[in-house]
Amino acid sequence: MYLISACLAGMNCKYNGDNNYHEVFEKLVKENKAVPLCPEQVGGLSTPRTPAEIQGGDGLDVIKGKARVVTSEGKDVTCSFLTGAKEALKLARIIGAKKAILKSKSPSCGCCEIYDGSFKGVLKEGMGVTAAYLFQNGIRVIDSDEFLKSK
Numbered sequence: 337m338y339l340i341s342a343c344l345a346g347m348n349c350k351y352n353g354d355n356n357y358h359e360v361f362e363k364l365v366k367e368n369k370a371v372p373l374c375p376e377q378v379g380g381l382s383t384p385r386t387p388a389e390i391q392g393g394d395g396l397d398v399i400k401g402k403a404r405v406v407t408s409e410g411k412d413v414t415c416s417f418l419t420g421a422k423e424a425l426k427l428a429r430i431i432g433a434k435k436a437i438l439k440s441k442s443p444s445c446g447c448c449e450i451y452d453g454s455f456k457g458v459l460k461e462g463m464g465v466t467a468a469y470l471f472q473n474g475i476r477v478i479d480s481d482e483f484l485k486s487k
């Protein structure tokens with residue numbers, strides 16, 4: 337069983353009210369092989385919402401209190417991102433998921449790369465907050481683009 341970023345299965349939970357649908361991910365959910373969750377929504381953020389990026393590090397640094405998540409308008413949303421990460425781990429435990437397929441490049445779900453906090457579309461190495469929290473707690477995190485390449 338996988339935990340999966342809800343936007344990959346077609347839920348309109350992206351910051352702009354859109355999704356990142358791919359039929360491969362919808363099929364996993366329909367076949368009861370994956371359960372979708374959007375950590376930013378369960379962290380209490382609205383949809384649509386102002387985009388956010390991690391400043392001062394990556395998701396691992398956010399967990400350590402050494403970096404923060406801010407919106408493009410300068411609002412600190414670190415607390416909501418941490419709540420979403422904890423809820424994601426809770427759901428992973430409930431459904432017995434040992435693996436999570438997470439949307440590339442997201443400040444919550446990114447597994448390898450995230451935007452650098454400048455809001456200029458620049459990527460840097462690192463994990464989003466939920467990816468980092470799941471990883472720290474023994475869940476294997478799989479980048480959605482890598483998962484599709486392996487299909």
Ligand code: SF4
Pocket residue numbers: 341342343344349350351373374375376377439442444445
């Ligand atoms: Fe998708 Fe994750 Fe962003 Fe939610 S937080 S929209 S699940 S990438």
